[in-house]
Amino acid sequence: MRPQLSRSSAVLATAVISALALSACSSDPEPAATGPTEGGTLTYASGDAEPTCLDPHVGGNYPQALLATQFLESLVSRDADGAIIPWLADSWTVSDDGLTWEFALADGVTFTDGTPLDADAVAANIAHLQDPATQSSTGYLAVEKVTSVEAVDDLTARFTLSEPDSALLESLSQPWLAIESPAGLERGIEENCESPIGTGPFVVESWTKQDRVTLVRNDDYTSAPADAGHDGSAYLDGIEWRFIPDSASRYAALQSGEVDVIDNVQPDVLVQAEGSDSLVELDAPRPGATNRLELNSGTAPFDDVNVREAFIRSVNVDDAVSSLFQGTAERSSSPLASVEPAAYSDESLFSFDPEAAGDLLDEAGWSETDADGFRTKDGERLTLTFPVSTNQSIPAEISLFEQLQANAAEVGFDVQLELLDLASWYEALGANEYDLVSAPYTKVGPDVLRILYHSDGITPAPSGYFANHAQVDDPAIDTLLDEASATVDDAERTSLYEEAQADVLEGFYILPLYDQQNHFLLSTDVHDARALGTVSTPSFADAWLS
């Protein structure tokens, strides 16, 4: 997996430059010349929902990933350029037909309960993911094509696949497929949910529900990923991981010094924090898809590509993003996040042109207007149902949708925004009661395109959920995505994915908005914290407090 340099460097650059720039803006930048000091407990306040289970195998969502990054590790990692690098696995090979992978594990690594990291452990973990009793969602999907894992010898694990999967490494780099102690897994799901046992720089000491998870340093830590700042155990004594759902309270806690790091920082807080000498921003967009509007091409009116294009041309996203996000988010024109090396974008498709939009609607037969100014065809109004999840869309984003709604109304679209809670929102989607939806999807690597735009994605999962909300059903795109999944060659894979993205964009199936926002604010007392290149979760393995 050779990295493309163009977009990926931007990620590391953004993170580092933001940190430096902000601290440079302050009067007296703190020099880090004193070097790492040992000791101290870092307090982290997360705005995400508290996980119901700390084991990321169970279910598999971002809050779990945030925590799991501190005490669990995966077979491989990804660096800032997007290249897969060694972690618990030193090296790997793949057969020519793509159906057999062999991973050579790092030597001498033990889980914090003393169990050694060996091939049997890896096999046990994959089995755990595939076991229905684990109720895994994310991890389970990622290893769908894995039929078996054998221990060739103590440190070599052989994966046998039913089909080639060019995304296997990227999948394995995610925290949801982290390797846990088999003995830990055997304790049963209840106990393992309370404190999973891994190889990471910290260990879960206790979990007080609705309050905090207490992590302490793993003194025997030896298995840092290839792009880490240093080998050996962490400098921090431990981490207090707190859950503070309200954005204003979170920021107040940071300002008052009660916590050192906060996540889910919203645009208004970011702008406020810019003026502060004691705070530093870490901007780490999540991988996978960008935040985009998906247009349901499976039902009218969006089954007509002209109507889709008309909608896209009728809204002024650039203006909305810049005014509502106040410079903290950049407009994206790609289906993939900017941290994905394979991301392809085409701005020309998304220029704001209400006149052209009107013409397209005329062409499509929506030439009449009713008394309220909305377009009609055969007596039916051009209505678009847009369910919005208040759990996933921040207030700034909801305001953005309202602005787009107003833009579209000028051209004659009646956009009906429905603010729903998470479960109701999923119901609405599952019942195909939407024309527009914004559903972020976080996954490492461009394979997410297959999940989102392959026609298979229209088939619902057993729970009723399906991922291809745009209901893209294009054999050409399907073929591209299938081939990309099967090929072992990096360059070919990338070019196939680029073609697929072009097709998706030109089909006007989606309206890209911006990267999945993932901002952190840190006290300037915290040094050397970084976001992993996998799912952009913060790692404190190298961090120290001054």
Add this chain to the structure above:
Amino acid sequence: MTAAGPLLRIDGLDVSFDGGRTRVVRGVSLSVSEGECVAIVGESGSGKSVTARSVLGLAGTGATVTADRLELAGVDVLTADERALRRLRGGEAGLVSQDALVSLDPLRRIAAEVGDPLRLHRRAGGATRSDRTIAVEELLERVGIPRPELRARQYPHELSGGLRQRALIASAIAASPRLLIADEPTTALDMTVQAGILRLLGDLRDAGSSLLLISHDLGVVSRLADRVIVMRAGEVVDQGTAETMLAGGRHPYTTALVRAVPAGVPRGTPLSAPPSPAIAQPTSDRDGSTTVATSPWPLIEADGLAKTFGRGDDATVAVRAADLAVAAGETLGIVGESGSGKTTLARLLLALATPDRGEVRLDGEPWSGVSERRRRSRRRLVGSVAQDTSSAFDPRASVAGVLIDALPSETVASARRSTATRLLADVALGPELLDRSPSTLSGGQRQRVAIARALAAGPRVLVLDEPVSALDATVAAGVLDLLDDLQRRRGLAYVFISHDLGVVRHMSDRVAVMHEGEIVETGPVETVFRAPRHPYTRRLLADVPRLPGQDGEAGQDG
């Protein structure tokens, strides 16, 4: 009278409210000497209560009090500061208000209320709690409360009305003030209880306290007062010794007041017309013959009525085995103390409650045992007038509305208003009242409207439950005269319920005495009043306070 001058001196007292707009007391002067009992008599609105309270500087919020002189125990009340006033209150003069149920704090024990003055005035025995307890019990005993150690720990609502009032008196005299101001101390009490309280006050006066007694009841006043002051509309209109005043005084108003007391006045003698010996002859006598022919057939009768409320241990027997009968043109008076069951009996007669046993018959037909549907057509035969004039009417209705509502439904719509006017005329009220709200009328006018309403449907029986108890004497007199007149002209049967023996005696042809749910004695009114047979009736009659010179009762004074 000590050489230091009267205990209380008031000269030219003026009290007004609303920044001087409403003058309640004008230029009142009076004095009370040591050991003297002075009574202020007047009807509602006369300003007597305000005068009494001004003595303690408690005229009320928003009151403007001025006087040439207002001295209590040598202290000028008008210029005294808060501390001096507090020393006077309870220390030099104690206040006993009416109705101890609201004049004592219901959330505090008797001992606390009675003991407070000891604490506040640091009287001997007020030093420590235990000292106070002993002192409180002594006080309670002194005012005639049996088992004071038990009562002291109780709350006001746990004591009977009489005991409560005694406790209130105890709290007023606890710090041994020289003057006791008693503002209507016996209103709302039963006759027997009233007598006891008056005896207590008399004892206190005999023991050396001065007494400023405020009352509307001349009978009460006659028992205690040395001097009487008559007030009307804020001014003193007459004063003098008790004998002089109670014989009619010098001012016509005093005379009218005395005349308005019905006790001892024969039925048919108007209570409210100007006195003229030639006319003061009964137009009907008490033997039963009247100017309207009546049939002996009872219009309304009851047989063996009984009614119990509640179940099991909480059951209260309100009425047990009551029999009565009233013929047209006849008045049956029912007397009894509170709790005797009179009101329940009234409700049973009106078929507002169902008897547990026995039955009521109206004009020969069953009345109590049938369904309401069958009764409805005959409801108009029975009317009722109750005591409480202020809540008897829908406050939003006009007088016309009230009357028209009560008209039988057959009344032609166009005739309604004229009928209402006629009804008002029947009760001697003018048509200008038709569009006014009842709340703007005086008590007497309201009661007349209530009577008019009761008559609207053309009843033949009226059940009157304490119809004049809440009215001033002169006003009540007018209403009683009206009732008498209506009965004679229309041949109505009256069931007249009251605790006031004098009123009942004046109004009734026959009387039934109720005690604890039972009718203990019935008979022609004069017979019962002059020769009561039942021991309870005797006790009841003995306690009626009466004016000196009431004819024929000299042998009954207890």
Add this chain to the structure above:
Amino acid sequence: MRAFIVLWASATLVFFITRLVPGDPAEAALGGPGSQASEEAVEAVRRQFGFDQPLVVQYGIAMLSLLRLDLGSSYALRQPVATILLDAVPGTLVLAVLALLVAWILAIGLTLAQSQGSRIAARIGDTLEIVASALPHFWLATILIAVFSTALSWFPPVSTGTPTGLVLPVVTLAVPIAGFLAQVMRGSLQEALDAPFATSALARGETRVGLRVRHALRHAALPALGLSAWAFGYLIGGAVVVETIFARPGLGRTLLSAITVRDIPVVTGVVLVSALVYVILTLVTDAVTRLVDPRTAVGGR
């Protein structure tokens, strides 16, 4: 008996409402809504929790379990509901009790301050009370944090271990209640001060302060006492917002996250606990009222 009916009615209502609301409860056990767990996993969950049974059967099973005092297991959290509730109740209870206490103190203070009769004081007090009782919790919390935490640094915004961390959330909860209580108290206080027994007390030489403290206050407290049972229910509701904003553990937050993922046993459990607390409190305030007001004691005169 009445208490039992209240609880049963609450349980039934919750049962039907949670099932009528859109959202698949099975997903709660599968990692949350939008789960893409395997077919077998979904099947297993449906069988385990009985979602494949007809609604009436499910209702019967649910009610029977409740009768056995078995609150079941949380779908999402893999713990017995009873454990979850036991962990969460103290947090909310502490907040609610302290808030009620503070509300009473504020209300009494405000009432006494106004009872001097000054018209200006009455006007100010009036306005304060009405405004206080209308303040929404989230607004008040945000303002308090901004002023006392961020600007003045007197109190921490989200501390859970220290007593100082309790101050802001308790005040947030207490202020609206204090507004209500003060309004009610003030009316009763004034009534008491105008009552005949007040005149009697003054006529004995009682001081103005003594009149208020010894006599009127008790009368003023009576309706407020009755209101306190309602206030406690209101507090538990307000706890949802306050616990979220101040990041404190408690029933409110538990309820919120349970509703989000449609974790029915937990939702039922919280509702039942709240209903139970409400019933108990009503009994308690009844008993206290009987203590304070002897007229209501059983077997009066």
